[in-house]
Amino acid sequence: GQNIDQPTEMxxxxxxxxxxxxxxxxxxxxxxxxxxxxxxxxxxxxxxNVLDGLEEKGRFSSFLSRSKGYSYLLxxxxxxxxxxxxxxxxxxxGGSYIPTFGRGTSLIVHP
Amino acid sequence: xxAVSQTPKYLVTQMGNDKSIKCEQNLGHxxxxxxxxxxxxxxxxxxxxxxxxxxxxxxxxxxxSPKSPDKAHLNLHINSLExxxxxxxxxxxxxxxxxxxxxxxxxxGTRLTVT
Numbered sequence: 001g002q003n004i005d006q007p008t009e010m011x012x013x014x015x016x017x018x019x020x021x022x023x024x025x026x027x028x029x030x031x032x033x034x035x036x037x038x039x040x041x042x043x044x045x046x047x048x049n050v051l052d053g054l055e056e057k058g059r060f061s062s063f064l065s066r067s068k069g070y071s072y073l074l075x076x077x078x079x080x081x082x083x084x085x086x087x088x089x090x091x092x093x094g095g096s097y098i099p100t101f102g103r104g105t106s107l108i109v110h111p
Numbered sequence: 112x113x114a115v116s117q118t119p120k121y122l123v124t125q126m127g128n129d130k131s132i133k134c135e136q137n138l139g140h141x142x143x144x145x146x147x148x149x150x151x152x153x154x155x156x157x158x159x160x161x162x163x164x165x166x167x168x169x170x171x172x173x174x175x176s177p178k179s180p181d182k183a184h185l186n187l188h189i190n191s192l193e194x195x196x197x198x199x200x201x202x203x204x205x206x207x208x209x210x211x212x213x214x215x216x217x218x219x220g221t222r223l224t225v226t
Contacts, residue, residue, distance in 0.1 A: 101156075
C-alpha cells in the first residue's frame with residue numbers, strides 16, 4: 001500500500017525559514033511532488049524530485065532521499081502569502097503512474 | 112484564458128439525486144483526472160483518462176462514472192448521491208503519462224454539498 005506522512009500544522013514568522021517534512025512508503029516509487037494549496041483554491045505545482053538531492057527554485061527548495069523514503073520542502077524568506085497548505089505526493093508506477101497525496105501541512109506565517 | 116475549467120463551482124443537492132460536473136482543459140494535454148478532497152483536506156485520486164481511455168479506477172463506488180467525449184473534456188456523473196459524497200471535486204490534467212516528471216494542472220474545484 002501507499003502511505004504518506006507529514007505534519008498537520010506548522011507556524012513560522014515572516015522572513016524566517018521553515019522546513020516541512022514528508023515521509024513516504026510506496027511501491028514502484030517514481031518521484032515526489034510538492035503542491036501548494038491556498039484556502040478555497042486549487043493545488044498548484046511547486047516541485048518534483050526523482051533523484052536524491054536538493055532542487056532549488058527561488059525561495060523554495062525540495063529535497064529527496066529515496067533510501068530513507070524522506071523529502072522536505074524548504075521555504076526561505078517567508079512571506080505572509082506563503083500561508084497555505086503544502087501537499088506532498090508520491091508517484092508510483094503500477095502499469096500507470098498513480099499519485100498518492102498526503103493530508104497536507106497547514107503553514108501559518110505570522111508577522 | 113483558463114487552463115482547466117470546471118462547472119459548476121458550487122452544487123447543492125438532495126440525497127438520491129443524480130448530478131454531473133463538467134471539466135474542460137485547453138492545454139492540449141493527453142491525460143485528465145478527477146480528485147476528491149474531503150473535509151479533512153485529504154486529496155484522493157478517483158479516475159484518470161488517457162486518450163479517452165480509463166486507465167486508473169481507484170476503488171470508488173460505481174455510482175461515480177467518468178465520461179470523456181474527447182481528450183479535452185472529462186465529466187463526472189454521480190448517481191444516487193449520498194451525504195458522504197459532500198466534498199470538493201477537482202479536475203486536473205497533465206501532458207502525458209509517459210513523461211514522468213508530469214505537472215498536474217488543477218481546475219478551481221466544485222464544492223458539492225449533499226443535504
